Amino acid sequence: MLDAVLARIDDTLPESLERLMALLRIPSISTDPAYAEACQSAADWLVADLASFGIAAEKRATPGHPMVVGHVSGEGPHLLFYGHYDVQPVDPLELWDRDPFDPALEETPAGKVIRGRGASDDKGQLMTFVEACRAWAAKHGSLPCRITFLFEGEEESGSPSLVPFLEENAEELRADLALICDTGLFESRAPAIITMLRGLLGEEIVIRGPDKDLHSGMYGGPSINPIRVLTRALAGLHDDEGRVTVPGFYDGVPELSPELAAQWDALNFDAAGFLGGVGLSEPAGEAGRSALEMIWSRPTCEINGIVGGYTGEGFKTVLPAEARAKVSFRLVGTQDPAAIREAFRAQIRAALPADCTVEFHDHGASQASHMATDHPAFEAARGALAEEWQTPAAFAGCGGSIPIAGHFKKLLGMDSMLIGFGKDDDQIHSPNEKYDLESFHKGIRSWARILDAVSK
Amino acid sequence: MLDAVLARIDDTLPESLERLMALLRIPSISTDPAYAEACQSAADWLVADLASFGIAAEKRATPGHPMVVGHVSGEGPHLLFYGHYDVQPVDPLELWDRDPFDPALEETPAGKVIRGRGASDDKGQLMTFVEACRAWAAKHGSLPCRITFLFEGEEESGSPSLVPFLEENAEELRADLALICDTGLFESRAPAIITMLRGLLGEEIVIRGPDKDLHSGMYGGPSINPIRVLTRALAGLHDDEGRVTVPGFYDGVPELSPELAAQWDALNFDAAGFLGGVGLSEPAGEAGRSALEMIWSRPTCEINGIVGGYTGEGFKTVLPAEARAKVSFRLVGTQDPAAIREAFRAQIRAALPADCTVEFHDHGASQASHMATDHPAFEAARGALAEEWQTPAAFAGCGGSIPIAGHFKKLLGMDSMLIGFGKDDDQIHSPNEKYDLESFHKGIRSWARILDAVSK
Numbered sequence: 001m002l003d004a005v006l007a008r009i010d011d012t013l014p015e016s017l018e019r020l021m022a023l024l025r026i027p028s029i030s031t032d033p034a035y036a037e038a039c040q041s042a043a044d045w046l047v048a049d050l051a052s053f054g055i056a057a058e059k060r061a062t063p064g065h066p067m068v069v070g071h072v073s074g075e076g077p078h079l080l081f082y083g084h085y086d087v088q089p090v091d092p093l094e095l096w097d098r099d100p101f102d103p104a105l106e107e108t109p110a111g112k113v114i115r116g117r118g119a120s121d122d123k124g125q126l127m128t129f130v131e132a133c134r135a136w137a138a139k140h141g142s143l144p145c146r147i148t149f150l151f152e153g154e155e156e157s158g159s160p161s162l163v164p165f166l167e168e169n170a171e172e173l174r175a176d177l178a179l180i181c182d183t184g185l186f187e188s189r190a191p192a193i194i195t196m197l198r199g200l201l202g203e204e205i206v207i208r209g210p211d212k213d214l215h216s217g218m219y220g221g222p223s224i225n226p227i228r229v230l231t232r233a234l235a236g237l238h239d240d241e242g243r244v245t246v247p248g249f250y251d252g253v254p255e256l257s258p259e260l261a262a263q264w265d266a267l268n269f270d271a272a273g274f275l276g277g278v279g280l281s282e283p284a285g286e287a288g289r290s291a292l293e294m295i296w297s298r299p300t301c302e303i304n305g306i307v308g309g310y311t312g313e314g315f316k317t318v319l320p321a322e323a324r325a326k327v328s329f330r331l332v333g334t335q336d337p338a339a340i341r342e343a344f345r346a347q348i349r350a351a352l353p354a355d356c357t358v359e360f361h362d363h364g365a366s367q368a369s370h371m372a373t374d375h376p377a378f379e380a381a382r383g384a385l386a387e388e389w390q391t392p393a394a395f396a397g398c399g400g401s402i403p404i405a406g407h408f409k410k411l412l413g414m415d416s417m418l419i420g421f422g423k424d425d426d427q428i429h430s431p432n433e434k435y436d437l438e439s440f441h442k443g444i445r446s447w448a449r450i451l452d453a454v455s456k
Numbered sequence: 457m458l459d460a461v462l463a464r465i466d467d468t469l470p471e472s473l474e475r476l477m478a479l480l481r482i483p484s485i486s487t488d489p490a491y492a493e494a495c496q497s498a499a500d501w502l503v504a505d506l507a508s509f510g511i512a513a514e515k516r517a518t519p520g521h522p523m524v525v526g527h528v529s530g531e532g533p534h535l536l537f538y539g540h541y542d543v544q545p546v547d548p549l550e551l552w553d554r555d556p557f558d559p560a561l562e563e564t565p566a567g568k569v570i571r572g573r574g575a576s577d578d579k580g581q582l583m584t585f586v587e588a589c590r591a592w593a594a595k596h597g598s599l600p601c602r603i604t605f606l607f608e609g610e611e612e613s614g615s616p617s618l619v620p621f622l623e624e625n626a627e628e629l630r631a632d633l634a635l636i637c638d639t640g641l642f643e644s645r646a647p648a649i650i651t652m653l654r655g656l657l658g659e660e661i662v663i664r665g666p667d668k669d670l671h672s673g674m675y676g677g678p679s680i681n682p683i684r685v686l687t688r689a690l691a692g693l694h695d696d697e698g699r700v701t702v703p704g705f706y707d708g709v710p711e712l713s714p715e716l717a718a719q720w721d722a723l724n725f726d727a728a729g730f731l732g733g734v735g736l737s738e739p740a741g742e743a744g745r746s747a748l749e750m751i752w753s754r755p756t757c758e759i760n761g762i763v764g765g766y767t768g769e770g771f772k773t774v775l776p777a778e779a780r781a782k783v784s785f786r787l788v789g790t791q792d793p794a795a796i797r798e799a800f801r802a803q804i805r806a807a808l809p810a811d812c813t814v815e816f817h818d819h820g821a822s823q824a825s826h827m828a829t830d831h832p833a834f835e836a837a838r839g840a841l842a843e844e845w846q847t848p849a850a851f852a853g854c855g856g857s858i859p860i861a862g863h864f865k866k867l868l869g870m871d872s873m874l875i876g877f878g879k880d881d882d883q884i885h886s887p888n889e890k891y892d893l894e895s896f897h898k899g900i901r902s903w904a905r906i907l908d909a910v911s912k
Contacts, residue, residue, distance in 0.1 A: 198673065202771045211735030216758045217654065217856025220786050221750030222731065222739035227759040227781075228694065235691035238684065275678065279667030282810040283678035294677030302672045303683040304774050305765035310782060315658045315819040317784050318760050326766060328773050330676050354738040363771040400673025 001140070002452045008135045009444050016131045016444065017105065017114070017437075019049065023085070023123050024103040024116040030065055030086035031157040039065040039153045042085045046151055053134045057149060062161035065153030069172070072133075076145035076455040077377060080175035080414070082404060083126030083182065084155035087118035088429045095431035105437065112437035121428035124435035125181040125420055126151065128443030135448060144455035148175055155182075159403065166411045177377050177415060178408045179450075183398070184422035185439070186267055191385035191446065192396035193378060194418035195371040196296060199331035200401050201340060202363025205348055207233070208322045209356050216317040224355050226323040227308040233351040234325060237301050241287040244301045244329075246343045252334035256297055263394040264292055296397020300330040326363070330399065337365035369405055371415040377454040381417055384449035388442055421446065457596070458908045464591045465900050472587045472900065473561065473570070473893075475505065479541070479579050480559040480572045486521055486542035487613040495521040495609045498541040502607055509590045513605065516625075518617035521609030525628070528589075532601035532911040533833060536631035536870070538860060539582030539638065540611035543574035544885045551887035561893065568893035577884035580891035581637040581876055582607065584899030592904060600911035604631055611638075615859065622867045630868045633833050635906075636860060640878035641895070642723055647841035647902065648852035649834060650874035651827040652752060655787035656857050657796060658819025661804055663689070664778040665812050672773040680811050682779040683764040689807040690781060693757050697743045700757045700785075702799045708790035712753055719850040720748055752853020756786040782819070786855065793821035825861055827871040833910040837873055840905035844898055877902065 009016075028042035029035040043059045043066045050057035050070045057070030065086060090100040098104065103116025114124060136143055150173060154161055166173060186192040209224040239245050256264070271291040275281060283291040289298055308323025310316035329340060345360055352358060371378065373395055385393035398418070405416040421443035427433045465472075484498035485491040499515045499522045506513035506526045513526030521542060546556040554560065559572025570580060592599055606629060610617055622629060642648040665680040695701050712720070727747040731737060739747040745754055764779025766772035785796060801816055808814060827834070829851055841849035854874070861872040877899035883889045 200673075200773065202773075204771070209736065214734060215856065216756070216760060216784060217656075217786065217854075218751070219734065220756045220758050220855060221741040221745075221754055222727070222747035223734065223736060224740035225758055227762050228690075231687040231690040231759065231762070232694075234684075234687040238688075271678070278670060278675065278679065280665065280679060280811045284680040284809060284811070285677040289677075291678035295674070298677055300672070300676045302676050302681055302773070302775060303687065303765065304672060304772060305767045305776075306683050306687070306779065307763045307767040309759065309761035311761045311763040311780070315660070315782055315784070316760060317656065317658075317758070319758060320761075323762065324767070326771055328672060328771070330673065353740060355736045355740070398673075399676060400671065 002449065004139045005135050005448045005452075006445055008139055009131065009441075009448060012135065013441055016127070017440070020114065020124060020127045020440070021103050023127065024118055025101055027101045028086050028118070028153065029089050030154050031089060036065070039086060043068050043151070043153060046085060049130065050149060053137045055133070055149065062165055064161045067153065067161075067165055068149065068151040070149035072143050072147050074143050074146040077177060078146040078148070078175040079454070080148045080150060080173060080178045081129050082150050082152070082178055082180045083129065084122045084152040085126065086153045086156050087123070088121070088156050090117050090431070092431065097432055100433070113434040114437060114440060115432065115434045117433055119433050119435035120422045120426035120439070121433065122155065122182050124440055125422065125443065128421065128440060129179065129181055129447045131444045132447035132451060135444070136451060144451050148173060162404070163407060163411065166407055170412055174412045175414055177375065177417060178405070180402070180404060180416050180418045181420050182402070183418050183420035184424065184426070185420070186394065186396060187270060188423035188425070190267060190391050191389045191393040191419070193381055193385070193393065194398045195373050195378065195395040196332070196397040197369040197401055197405055198299070198397070198399055199335065199337060199366045199368040201329040201331060201337045201365040202326070203328070203341065203344060204324065204326045204361035204363055205230070206322055206324045206359040206361070207352070207356055208359070210319065210321050213321050214319040216319050219319055220317075223319055224353060225319050226356065227320060229351070229353060229356050230306070230308065230323040230325055233348050234303055234306070234327070236347070236351060242285050244299065246301070246340060246347055248343050249299065249335075249340060252336065253299055254333040256293060260395060263392070264296075266392045267292070267394050295399040297332055299332050299335060302328055304328050332368045333370070335368065337367060341365065366401060366406055369409060371417070375415065378417065380453035380456070381419065381450045384453040385419070385446055388446045388449050419446070419450070458905065460595045461591050461904045461908070462901055464595055465587065465904060468591065469897055472583070473896070476570065476580060476583045476896065477559050479583065480574055481557055483557045484542050484574070484609065485545050486610050487545060492521070495542060499524050499607070499609060502541060505586065506605060509593045511589070511605065518621055520617045523609065523621055524605065524607040526605035528599050528603050530599050530602040533633060534602040534604070534631040535910070536604045536606060536629060536634045537585050538606050538608070538634055538636045539585065540578045540608040541582065542609045542612050543579070544577070544612050546573050546887070548887065553888055556889075569890040570893060570896060571888065571890045573889055575889050575891035576878045576882035576895070577889065578611065578638050580896055581878065581899065584877065584896060585635065585637055585903045587900040588903035588907060591900070592907060600907050604629060618860070619863060619867065622863055626868055631870055633831065634861070634864045634870050634872040636858070636872050636874045637876050638858070639854070639874045639876035640880065640882070641876070642850065642852060643726060644879035644881065646723060646847050647845045647849040647875070649837055649841070649849065650854045651829050651834065651851040652788070652853040653825040653857055653861055654755070654853070654855055655791065655793060655822045655824040657785040657787060657793045657821040658782070659784070659797065659800060660780065660782045660817035660819055661686070662778055662780045662815040662817070663808070663812055664815070666775065666777050669777050670775040672775045675775055676773075679775055680809055681775050682812065683776060685807070685809060685812050686762070686764065686779040686781055689804050690759055690762070690783070692803070692807060693783075698741050700755065702757070702796060702803055704799050705755065705791075705796060708792065709755055710789040712749060716851060719848070720752075722848045723748070723850050751855040753788055755788050755791055758784055760784050788824045789826070791824065793823060797821065822857060822862055825865060827873070831871065834873065836909035836912070837875065837906045840909040841875070841902055844902045844905050875902070875906070
């Protein structure tokens with residue numbers, strides 16, 4: 001059964017590619033109001049395309065760009081597939097080698113690539129799933145399980161309509177599991193299912209001392225300098241081993257399971273190449289932890305911005321009235337953002353000398369997400385991916401946060417399998433975006449295998 | 457002899473005031489090219505005024521605004537008197553209660569004040585010395601000693617022509633001692649001669665890590681964060697007692713002599729009022745040192761500016777490629793700026809982890825100035841000031857740097873007595889600048905007494 005679907009995918013690849021090209025020609029830039037009609041057109045195109053192989057789909061209005069929602073009934077697990085049809089702006093246009101919305105298949109030394117805005121992020125990835133479903137339907141007359149399609153048109157502009165839409169349509173959209181195709185291959189070569197997403201806690205601190213900027217000649221010595229207080233407080237956030245000193249910070253930070261550690265080892269992460277790509281040679285951070293472990297499964301505390309006093313050309317001997325910093329924590333496991341925020345604030349307050357005050361600004365918080373990989377679909381999908389790519393697939397972590405997965409968990413109570421086929425050099429959000437034909441072709445085949453495996 | 461001069465000063469105060477008003481009416485703003493002619497006029501006015509009581513004076517061209525140089529021969533010590541005839545710009549004009557260049561004598565609850573731009577800084581102060589000389593000449597037909605007058609027209613715009621002029625005219629201008637009237641009364645009430653000026657060393661450091669800004673989700677953990685490195689290095693510049701940790705920093709820092717300590721104690725410095733005026737309640741800085749001692753005679757290390765990463769509204773989880781800080785040191789005694797610069801740089805370099813580099817920018821250096829107060833003129837002047845103000849006068853320090861004193865020392869080999877009668881509320885450089893009539897009147901009398909005392 002699966003073999004017939006895979007054969008059809010191979011046979012009809014040119015037609016699949018033509019459809020993707022048609023979608024790529026629609027300039028659905030969500031942040032620019034000038035392209036609002038193009039966003040409508042892209043949604044219409046998707047509704048028609050789903051309908052063309054029997055999916056009841058419709059365009060659903062939001063205060064912003066529309067959602068596309070489609071349903072197909074079936075036996076077995078109920079899956080929700082999410083992708084987004086909007087794309088990033090194209091400027092600087094002069095850095096493109098071709099019209100971003102006149103896509104083409106190009107030969108490159110590394111193979112054939114589909115060049116154009118949205119080729120990888122996310123129209124190409126979105127269509128891998130649609131094409132897999134189309135091939136399945138063509139061969140079997142129906143899909144192997146119940147599927148809900150949800151395509152968003154505002155992902156590149158902060159998804160303002162998404163949460164209200166999920167809340168208003170929770171009953172309709174709730175499924176057993178979400179499939180999200182907006183990520184990449186591990187090191188551009190190995191398939192992975194992201195099952196751990198770090199949480200994020202943002203704080204801004206403003207330390208104030210004198211009630212005005214002072215001259216360091218007149219006041220330097222007896223007057224407290226808020227920059228000095230700030231640097232001292234921030235320097236105290238890590239110990240000599242690179243561990244965060246905030247009391248209770250490591251509560252809820254799990255050690256990696258031997259199974260997951262073995263999967264990650266098998267990925268043969270090229271730490272030297274990863275760091276070397278940005279001009280670094282040695283992992284910093286927590287002593288005794290590998291680079292991959294630190295990115296995927298260890299919490300961090302970072303200073304993302306700092307400013308105080310005179311920062312222009314030349315020199316001014318000012319003792320400023322205030323100094324500011326933005327500090328973020330990446331969270332894992334069951335670390336409690338609220339408790340960490342309080343402990344952080346208490347630590348900063350305790351570091352204040354006389355005459356200094358501190359003001360805190362809350363820049364949001366989200367807990368880490370850990371998918372319940374004991375759901376059999378996860379192992380099934382992992383096996384399917386390994387089969388297609390002929391290389392071990394891992395349950396991977398992700399150092400950043402992917403908000404959609406958190407929304408699905410919080411609002412619809414479902415875990416997500418984040419699977420994607422993008423490569424590191426796809427230049428998403430940049431000029432000359434591309435998607436490898438291999439990513440597209442094997443991506444479609446991967447979804448066919450996954451649909452087969454999870455429906456058994 | 458002196459009494460007759462003082463009596464004449466009292467009798468002719470209205471005329472002295474009229475002359476000051478005439479000078480204040482000339483809008484000699486040196487930074488604004490639109491007022492270049494006014495600067496010429498002010499210089500011409502001073503040449504004519506000196507000539508009116510027998511001083512051979514002339515306007516001397518520079519690449520900028522002219523100098524006024526006058527000479528009068530005589531017995532005894534050769535004094536050089538320095539003042540500046542240029543003034544600060546007047547904006548924001550709408551905050552002035554009157555035309556800045558239409559000066560007037562105003563009654564205020566605290567007494568009569570001369571209101572107008574330059575009243576205190578520095579035309580009023582400059583004229584205290586000129587009027588003292590005029591009264592002396594009127595009573596005696598000559599001055600009590602040899603005097604050189606040097607009036608500058610670029611002090612408020614950084615004195616670009618001063619050093620070349622001093623170098624080119626060193627023989628002509630060299631005297632036994634310089635008198636500089638551009639400072640104020642101690643706490644607006646007690647006369648003081650500034651004999652110690654702190655030096656200044658400026659450094660800018662740029663710490664770099666990754667070769668581009670990174671996303672803290674993707675790289676946070678194994679990637680070094682230059683802001684973290686910077687805050688840690690800066691936090692290490694002071695120990696828990698507030699002392700600077702740079703090796704050798706305190707070499708050449710003298711303890712206060714018992715005599716000077718006694719003079720400063722007698723000043724009854726209002727540390728609580730000084731700090732309270734800027735919203736502080738406790739002296740910070742070195743443990744066990746008084747506020748006045750810290751400002752006048754202790755070295756400091758201050759961070760005057762810091763910047764790195766994202767500092768705008770909201771939040772970005774960036775790991776920046778670089779972070780910067782501006783650091784200055786106030787120096788005393790015989791501290792060696794070059795040695796301290798090297799030791800500071802070595803300390804910062806030693807704090808760098810792998811993959812970080814540092815770039816240093818030299819923002820200048822000057823040693824501390826200590827006047828040779830064993831020259832008898834210093835004690836003579838101190839006695840004269842105490843006599844006039846009926847309160848002890850002290851050899852004081854100054855936390856800031858007054859470049860002219862350093863230039864006189866370096867280029868002409870002479871020490872300076874910095875004596876002035878400004879008050880803290882004179883609003884120099886600000887709208888509604890004023891000079892108390894008391895400052896003007898007793899300032900003139902003070903110079904008469906000083907001329908008498910140092911010439912004996």
